[in-house]
Amino acid sequence: xxxxxxxxxxxxxxxxxxxxxxxxxxxxxxxxxxxxxxxxxxxxxxxxxxxxxxxxxxxxxxxxxxxxxxxxxxxxxxxxxxxxxxxxxxxxxxxxxxxxxxxxxxxxxxxxxxxxxxxxxxxxxxxxxxxxx
Numbered sequence: 730x731x732x733x734x735x736x737x738x739x740x741x742x743x744x745x746x747x748x749x750x751x752x753x754x755x756x757x758x759x760x761x762x763x764x765x766x767x768x769x770x771x772x773x774x775x776x777x778x779x780x781x782x783x784x785x786x787x788x789x790x791x792x793x794x795x796x797x798x799x800x801x802x803x804x805x806x807x808x809x810x811x812x813x814x815x816x817x818x819x820x821x822x823x824x825x826x827x828x829x830x831x832x833x834x835x836x837x838x839x840x841x842x843x844x845x846x847x848x849x850x851x852x853x854x855x856x857x858x859x860x861x862x
Contacts, residue, residue: 736774736801738767739782739790740845746776749844752821754814769803793846800840805853808837814851815839835859 740746747759750767757776759765765776779790791798805811811829818841819825826848827840835858840850 734772736772737782737785738774738776738845738847739779740776741779742844743776743778746844749821749823753817753823774801793842793848797848800848800850802850802852805838805851808853811837811839811851811853815841833860 743759743762743765747757747765747767750757755767755769757765757767759776762778764778764781767774767776777785782790805814808829815825815829822844824842825839826842827838827850829837829839831837835855836852837855838850838852840848842848
């Protein structure tokens with residue numbers, strides 16, 4: 730059995746979303762407005778128009794203005810990477826729902842929403858400061 734996982738994500742405009750993700754530093758390639766492949770490390774996220782996603786799932790997409798269906802968490806190499814990335818997100822038109830800040834004395838992160846309101850978290854973890862059990 731294959732161990733690959735593809736995450737399917739509904740978007741309003743595949744080409745616009747592809748441009749956004751490329752602008753913030755991910756690698757995305759679209760096939761017109763039909764679909765796009767977004768690669769983050771070894772994870773693949775496929776972007777589909779809302780109608781195609783609804784056809785696959787047999788249900789309506791979540792209204793991200795009122796609810797969150799998932800949060801994508803991405804590891805960062807440093808606090809500076811978190812700060813620089815969040816600046817790219819703001820410049821590209823994303824919205825920040827969690828400004829960069831320290832969490833529990835050993836993590837530093839920020840949260841943002843992409844153009845369709847899907848939520849993402851960028852997190853640097855300083856394991857040398859992680860509490861010991």
